Amino acid sequence: MGRAEERRARQRGGRRAATGHRSSPAGGRGRIRRLFTWKKMVGGFLGVCLLGMGAFIVLYMVISIPEGNADAQRQGNTYQYSDGSIMARKGYNREIVDLARVPKDVQHTFVAAENKSFYQDAGVDLRGTARGLLNTFSGKGAQGGSTITQQYVKNYYLTQDQTVSRKLKELVISLKLDREKSKDYILAGYINTSYYGRGAYGIQAAAQAYYRVDAKDLTVEQGAYLAALLQAPSQYDWANATDTGKRLVQERWNYVLDNMVGQKWLDASARQSMTFPVPKEPKAAPGMEGQTGYLVEAANAALTRQLVAQGTAEDTKQAEAMVEAGGWTIKLNIDKKKQTALEKAVKEQLTARLDPEQREVDANVQAGAVSVDPKTGAVVAMYGGVDYVKHFRNNATRSDYQPASTFKPVILAAAVDEDAETQDDVPITANTLYDGTSKRPVVENGREVGFAPENEDDVDYGDITVQEAMNKSVNSVFAQMGVDVGMGEVVEVAGKLGMETEGMEAVPAQTLGSMGASPLEMAGVYATLDNHGRKVTPAVVKSVEHASRSVQFPDPVGDRVISREAADTVTSVLTGVVDDGTAKRSVRDNPLRRGQQVAGKTGTSDNNKSAWFTGFTPDLVTSVGLFGEDAKTFAQVPMYKAGGQPRVNGGGFPAQIWAAYTFGVMDKVSRFDLETKQGAAVQPSTSPSPSTSPSESPSQEETEEATPPAEETSAQPPSDEESGSLPTQPSTPTSPTGTPTGEPPSDGASPDDPALPGAEQDRAAQ
Known part of the structure; x- marks a missing residue:
């Protein structure tokens, strides 16, 4: 045995001896280091990625574009008095229009508002989807970041439910839809299925509800308002918005038009001359005459708040869409006898004594009233105004006058x-x-x-x-x-x-x-x-x-x-x-x-x-x-x-x-x-x-x-x-x-x- 071999032998013997005297924790750390080497960690990461990719490929192959079901399954709502008798039935308001009937500039307002890269992307926002999945896993609910394609898929092919499976389906269907359908097809579907508030589904109903015009006659300014409205229909409705809501919707309106200028869809000089297009006062849907419309509106508002409060809806916009989608039987606390008596009292004690033709000021008097059972909290009667069709705002729930x-x-x-x-x-x-x-x-x-x-x-x-x-x-x-x-x-x-x-x-x-x-x-x-x-x-x-x-x-x-x-x-x-x-x-x-x-x-x-x-x-x-x-x-x-x-x-x-x-x-x-x-x-x-x-x-x-x-x-x-x-x-x-x-x-x-x-x-x- 040569000297080199003897030296190596002594070294091996020394290491074995040293190992025998080491403490258990040090040995544990050594084993951990050997277990989590950088090569193993990289390999594990790549393995997870490959598994994820494989799972996604399987999902992509398994999940197909379903038949659109949102249109066929939409229902009206039934409203009842406290005794179960029918108060009203209310459906939904929508009319599908071809994209060709919507001015190109108005089309661009929706893209500028929601998804500037719409014409170039593959139909999905991976970062936004990942954030939504993470929030769903953690119980925080979904957040923004979806593309127009994803929002259309959610509105037309899927549901508003906040689940991981729904989000994964949304991702796959959006990718497939973007490959199989044109951008115009997707944009048309999006603006025709979205909810704009005031009971209006689709751009045609929204154009009538807010500006009394057809979609083909919308101006760029009006289109920008409707596009801005989609973010929060209730909060941004000018007729009922608070000062904060009005400020926010004007800011978003400016954001939309500025994005159009940035995308070369709108001339900068034309943009400077544009003024905010204040919408017209709301016009009630047929069948909501008299006090019925006020009661239905109040019931819808209460249901919307509760859907958000209990976590069924992530925000007011989604909750409103759920209510308007129909299928609800809503029983109110309104007592039919007391409701009739309250209406009669207002008529006999006030409106019968008002004569707008003789005294102009009489046309300016609005009445509102609410009657509550103090033992149960039930609102047993409500007077919202002379007629829901004639005066849209509910005087019983408005809070802009001093008590x-x-x-x-x-x-x-x-x-x-x-x-x-x-x-x-x-x-x-x-x-x-x-x-x-x-x-x-x-x-x-x-x-x-x-x-x-x-x-x-x-x-x-x-x-x-x-x-x-x-x-x-x-x-x-x-x-x-x-x-x-x-x-x-x-x-x-x-x-x-x-x-x-x-x-x-x-x-x-x-x-x-x-x-x-x-x-x-x-x-x-x-x-x-x-x-x-x-x-x-x-x-x-x-x-x-x-x-x-x-x-x-x-x-x-x-x-x-x-x-x-x-x-x-x-x-x-x-x-x-x-x-x-x-x-x-x-x-x-x-x-x-x-x-x-x-x-x-x-x-x-x-x-x-x-x-x-x-x-x-x-x-x-x-x-x-x-x-x-x-x-x-x-x-x-x-x-x-x-x-x-x-x-x-x-x-x-x-x-x-x-x-x-x-x-x-x-x-x-x-x-x-x-x-x-x-x-x-x-x-x-x-x-x-x-x-x-x-x-x-x-x-x-x-x-x-x-x-x-x-x-x-x-x-x-x-x-x-x-x-x-x-x-x-x-x-x-x-x-x-x-x-x-x-x-x-x-x-x-x-x-x-x-x-x-x-x-x-x-x-x-x-």
């Missing part, structure tokens, strides 16, 4: 629920005294906050109890109370009760009800009070049935959101508004009342643009709103002299509609079961007189505010004076019948009485 003084009970609810105190550390109750002087500066921690609201007709009430202030709707009192409670707490309680508080600023001006709200929203707030503080979310839909989908709606009645004492105290105080306040003439003295206990609140907004009465019995809550809307421009306008009255107030037409409806459907006389510091109920200063006949004309006996918005209200300059302006608590509880220190008009000429001169009527709005 005015109907917001005051929310402030009191917050005060009691939070155990709030005045600036003098006195607990706030129905008997707490406040300074009701008009234009009195609101004070916080000894300093004026720069807000001094005027009482209606600038009436000074002097020291006045909270009960009297609610009865007479004294602005100066509730402005101070809001600051005493803390406006942040007031807004928080408003949200708990069911108001939309996103974007609601916690400022004293909100105490005048300067935010927007709908009758549906206010009915829910008052239903929560009626239900002793348990949250009531008004529910239009009772149940739905579908052959292939299951939808479960949450219980409309939830947990307690404010204390029972707070809710019952507010209810107790609101009985005084009816028995001794702004609603007494229309409600208290109504001969149909028969001793029924009632609580409620009136409201009249800035410049008489809206008037409200939201009232309730133990078994029924109804909110009625009147809105001034220009019949041609749809702008908010005053309602002065409508119906022959100097001013439309909550205690007039709205309260009369409420009384005629509520007392007309009342099965029995009931009493509130209240737990309050004031006992069973605050006693009115005047006993109800059921035998007294109601006024033949709309009552104007109210003392609620028609104050301009906060920025228009003249606030008093800061002062160092702190005494004499803060609320105080009497040593012993006082009756809510104390005489105000000011000199309001007598019963024969209340601040809202028709006998007052017009100039005096308008002071509060100046």
Whole structure:
């Protein structure tokens, strides 16, 4: 054996000896390194890729382009009253048009909006599909990134379901379709099967729905809007869009046209001269006349929201498409008897007294109302407007008008629920005294906050109890109370009760009800009070049935959101508004009342643009709103002299509609079961007189505010004076019948009485 061989032998022996002394972990690491060498890792990756490719090849061979089934299987929807009787049947609206009938520039708007590489790609977006598959696996739902070909395949050949198998089929069919069919064939299918909102499927129906023209007559600007609309039909529909929605759709419209310029499909100079083409007002589909269209629209909206909420649909656009695709049997909570009674009450108490030919302003009065069972949350009746075909927007669900003084009970609810105190550390109750002087500066921690609201007709009430202030709707009192409670707490309680508080600023001006709200929203707030503080979310839909989908709606009645004492105290105080306040003439003295206990609140907004009465019995809550809307421009306008009255107030037409409806459907006389510091109920200063006949004309006996918005209200300059302006608590509880220190008009000429001169009527709005 040579030296070299001996050396190698010694080395081998040394390694064996060393190995014998190594610890187990080191040996484990060595084995791991030997197992995961770079060669093995690369080989494994290539193996996975080959397996994936093989699986895809198998799928490609197995999956064929199916027969289009979306057209043949689309169905209408059936809508039922709560008793199961048929309310309406609604189909879908679509007309297929040849691509040649669509201007080339309009065709390009859809490509520019959705898939700029459409004419060059192979029909799929691999990165977008991979992202969609990953999100589906992780439970996040699908996201954008699909090509026009993929979207057409999903719309026409497949379903909207979010499953891995559907996405894989979509990928394979899209690749095959792109190879077998022309780009024009695919584009035509896409624009003819897509959903554009307003019940319109396909570009022809959309052109008619939004611009009253045929697809062949669409301009580039109009085509760009329809193309932009496909991203979010409901959110981007100009007729119903919020300010945010309008801004977003205009941004997308610009995006589409700019992409066309970038693709050399549109001349840059022509692009600069283009202006946004505002769509025409919606026109209802046949069969939706009267109140039916409003009810169907509200039911569809509720179903759409629930499909998204439970994850059946990834977004509102997809949910709307599912609803419009048909096959649904939707049972509403609407009670046929109550619905008929509400329509009759509006007709007899309002529309029969309006004469647009004699008074132009009468054409501008819109009514909306919602009636809710506080124990179940069911919306048992809804009035959306004079006729769905004539006035498309649902006045019962619109939230662009101020609720005015109907917001005051929310402030009191917050005060009691939070155990709030005045600036003098006195607990706030129905008997707490406040300074009701008009234009009195609101004070916080000894300093004026720069807000001094005027009482209606600038009436000074002097020291006045909270009960009297609610009865007479004294602005100066509730402005101070809001600051005493803390406006942040007031807004928080408003949200708990069911108001939309996103974007609601916690400022004293909100105490005048300067935010927007709908009758549906206010009915829910008052239903929560009626239900002793348990949250009531008004529910239009009772149940739905579908052959292939299951939808479960949450219980409309939830947990307690404010204390029972707070809710019952507010209810107790609101009985005084009816028995001794702004609603007494229309409600208290109504001969149909028969001793029924009632609580409620009136409201009249800035410049008489809206008037409200939201009232309730133990078994029924109804909110009625009147809105001034220009019949041609749809702008908010005053309602002065409508119906022959100097001013439309909550205690007039709205309260009369409420009384005629509520007392007309009342099965029995009931009493509130209240737990309050004031006992069973605050006693009115005047006993109800059921035998007294109601006024033949709309009552104007109210003392609620028609104050301009906060920025228009003249606030008093800061002062160092702190005494004499803060609320105080009497040593012993006082009756809510104390005489105000000011000199309001007598019963024969209340601040809202028709006998007052017009100039005096308008002071509060100046």
